[in-house]
Amino acid sequence: MLFSTFVLMTLLVPAFAAALPKATKTSSTAKNIVANTGTASGNPFIGKKMHSNEYYSSQVVHDAIPSLPSSLKAAATKVAEMPSFFWMDTHLKVPLMGNMLGEIASKNAAGANSESIGIFVGYDLPDRDCAALASNGEYTIADDGVAHYQTYIDSIAANLKKHPKVSVALIIEPDSLGNFVTNLNCLNYALTKLDLPNVAMYLDAAHAGWLGWPANLQPAADLFASVYKNASSRKAVRSLATNVANYNAWSIDTCPSYIGGNPNCDESKYVNALAPLVKAQGFDAHFITDVGRNGVQPTEQQAWGDWCNVKGTGFGMRPTTYTGDALEDAFVWVKPGGESDGTSNTSSSRYDAHCGYSDALQPAPEAATWFEAYFEQLLRNAHPPFT
Template sequence: MKLSQSALLAFAAAVLAAPSPTTLEQPAKRAAGCSSAVTLDASTNIWKKYTLHPNSFYRKEVEDAVKQLSDSSLADAAAKVADVGSFLWLDTIENIGKLEPALEDVPCENILGLVIYDLPGRDCAAKASNGELKVGEISKYKTQYIDKIVSILKAHPNTAFALVIEPDSLPNLVTNSDLTTCKNSASGYRDGVAYALKNLNLPNVIMYMDAGHGGWLGWDANLKPGAQELAKAYTSAGKPKQLRGISTNVAGWNAWDLSPGEFSTKSDAKYNSCQNEKTYITKFGDALKTAGMPNHAIVDTGRNGVTGLRAEWGDWCNVNGAGFGVRPTADTGSDLADAFVWVKPGGESDGTSDSSATRYDSFCGKSDAYKPSPEAGTWNQAYFEMLLKNAVPSF
């Protein structure tokens, strides 16, 4: 059983706000990269060797937030957030300009996380996170976006990179194929993801294709078609050896191993046995293996420290009462889960609560959404402080 249209729209809109275009002071330079070229073995869990790098852009946002705290007693705890590894979002062609500066302080033992996120017609079932490229601009995506990133990564062979490839794209084609916007975006998504996978398949890169979360492709009827959709992209890309598997719960709120699950008492719970992300990556991983694709996973735990907050499983926007979750680690207790990581920069908004705004999405006005909230990607100081106070484990 697939979800109702409203629920599907909710899941597809698990909005992924990209970082705000903050101009940074240049960080103090440290010895960056390794003394020789890096080669990542995608048949192994590289997170047991590398630490997710605390990128300089999020660090600057957090350091600025410390100066603006409404409660000075939080200062010590807040400052520690800057030391947590997180992914840098390359969500526009312009923001590729953040990549070179972010490379200046990455030591050999660290890996720089990047989110590849600029498909034409991006987030076809959402409003708050729509991108810059229009449907049909696939050539621009390839030549002005992917090719530019590839060039930079090739120029830095001594640095290790971990990539999350196009959050929400292929999952939308599984559950929202009836929407005109998603129908129009489908060919560009498939072509674009395959192109990204093929060309970013570099020795110093490990890749994870985004697979939504357990409340999206975890429904019994979505597991097989979801795995097949991702596997087709993998095959179309020539089965790149640097693809390790999938990313899940990106910018999401699902618990890792909560049992019974947060929505296990809902009337339709019998149609979804993936009530937490641990079960999801196991069941979806089995489906991926059958479809012929690598099936290891990284799971975003950046904001899932508190559960039981959402009125519905598909509510995704600035969930009120949320807290920072488990810090990045390869100690997951699961052979399929390579690592818990922070993909979503905690403190950056998912979308505006201003109903008059062009990019307003009704999910940002729901009863379980934090208000007021600014445009997607914009810093929300009060929300950051809430995440800090509610962090599990605490800082």
């Protein structure tokens, strides 16, 4: 997955008119600040167990484990138990969200040891991720995509309303803000319709390699605050999600050579640089960070913007609220480890050149389909290891 370049944003945020430096992917701890008032009250993950995505677990158990060497099977079984976000990347997956919410409600009502929180990604904007062929979506603006998207959001809202006692963390449209102009109306609709008492929403904030550059921080803060305010400062908008489907370290001692001189070379530095800038504009942001594939640092990326099935990566820290930083609500696994970022087949209509780079593991299947060799790589390189 790629966070799109900010060409259209220059229409609304003039400071982005200058070319952006190249992008990134890295991995791994966090600081202390007061809880916010305008946004969702308190860390929604505290005192709750993140719900394991049974669909991902099934992929690991049925697709991965049978093909693995016997020495890796026990570790893979533990991966299958890890909570990871469920991606609603087509409208057909929304009913599966309803099934999961029903399961969580039943477990919570039965007196489970810890109340579970559902963790989901909304990812179906029209002309989604238009700069990355590998992850193009099912709707287009030209084919009544906005109306289709509103129906998609209405279906998600209906599921959430059926289970008002189930807490939910929802990441809204990774990669969307890079196409800010075309996506603004759809995002406003989503933030408005999903503004429910049991929901905490996190807008996607890319990662340090796109927006952590000093010249980009203030324009990025302006953008996020604008989206928040344009949606009438909805209370359920808790904050921002970083490093989604990327590889960046949370905290790294020595900045890798491929970061090109960006002082905010990990997600911790990026979060702590961005937070006061959005807070100054009334958006008291708290964060979650995807650490699912950032276990190896530095990565084998040739350039910080290389995002597709990067070689040498490993599973990262386990999902937790023990972040060491009060700005950081939780470390989470958002991108399902083992699902392809995109195909290396040059004859495919969804082929993206990034997936054919020398630092991309090949041959690779289509985006979001199971990539056994990549899963095995993540498993072998996991840090900390699964023991």
